[in-house]
Amino acid sequence: xxxxxxxxxxxxxxxxxxxxxxxxxxxxxxxxxxxxxxxxxxxxxxxxxxxxxxxxxxxxxxxxxxxxxxxxxxxxxxxxxxxxxxxxxxxxxxxxxxxxxxxxxxxxxxxxxxxxxxxxxxxxxxxxxxxxxxxxxxxxxxxxxxxxxxxxxxxxxxxxxxxxxxxxxxxxxxxxxxxxxxxxxxxxx
Numbered sequence: 001x002x003x004x005x006x007x008x009x010x011x012x013x014x015x016x017x018x019x020x021x022x023x024x025x026x027x028x029x030x031x032x033x034x035x036x037x038x039x040x041x042x043x044x045x046x047x048x049x050x051x052x053x054x055x056x057x058x059x060x061x062x063x064x065x066x067x068x069x070x071x072x073x074x075x076x077x078x079x080x081x082x083x084x085x086x087x088x089x090x091x092x093x094x095x096x097x098x099x100x101x102x103x104x105x106x107x108x109x110x111x112x113x114x115x116x117x118x119x120x121x122x123x124x125x126x127x128x129x130x131x132x133x134x135x136x137x138x139x140x141x142x143x144x145x146x147x148x149x150x151x152x153x154x155x156x157x158x159x160x161x162x163x164x165x166x167x168x169x170x171x172x173x174x175x176x177x178x179x180x181x182x183x184x185x186x187x188x189x
Contacts, residue, residue: 004033006103011048016151020130040080052076061173085117106131160184
């Protein structure tokens with residue numbers, strides 16, 4: 001069994017995440033792709049704007065009816081910060097015979113060696129870089145899934161805060177949660 005793991009803040013999840021995830025599933029023949037929203041990234045100075053519960057709800061809404069996409073709240077259940085090694089170990093325990101792939105945004109590759117217990121993590125997983133065409137090219141030997149998609153969660157939050165439309169940037173079900181819960185209205189970061 002081949003499992004992809006995609007961790008991140010997902011504040012909010014958007015079509016850029018989903019398109020590259022689907023492409024990675026197809027290119028690497030993943031049997032399952034597990035999305036793992038972080039409680040708090042060790043590399044982010046501030047917590048996510050939306051609560052973990054709401055980010056998880058948006059994620060579940062975005063991937064509904066996609067049988068090979070799964071949302072996992074394991075990092076939200078652990079005390080912050082969220083470390084990828086802990087998640088990889090937990091998934092390894094559940095799926096001892098699976099081949100694990102860790103999906104990472106191209107903008108995070110340069111800091112990868114600084115990740116908590118990186119050496120142990122790279123023995124557990126194979127890294128796959130998701131490149132939306134926004135990051136500077138870095139020297140690495142990881143396989144890359146590349147698609148030019150100019151969508152970011154920061155842009156989406158700014159658009160909501162300024163009253164502009166986010167239609168076509170996020171799935172309709174995610175847009176509905178953002179509207180219903182009045183998310184991202186106060187801040188443009």
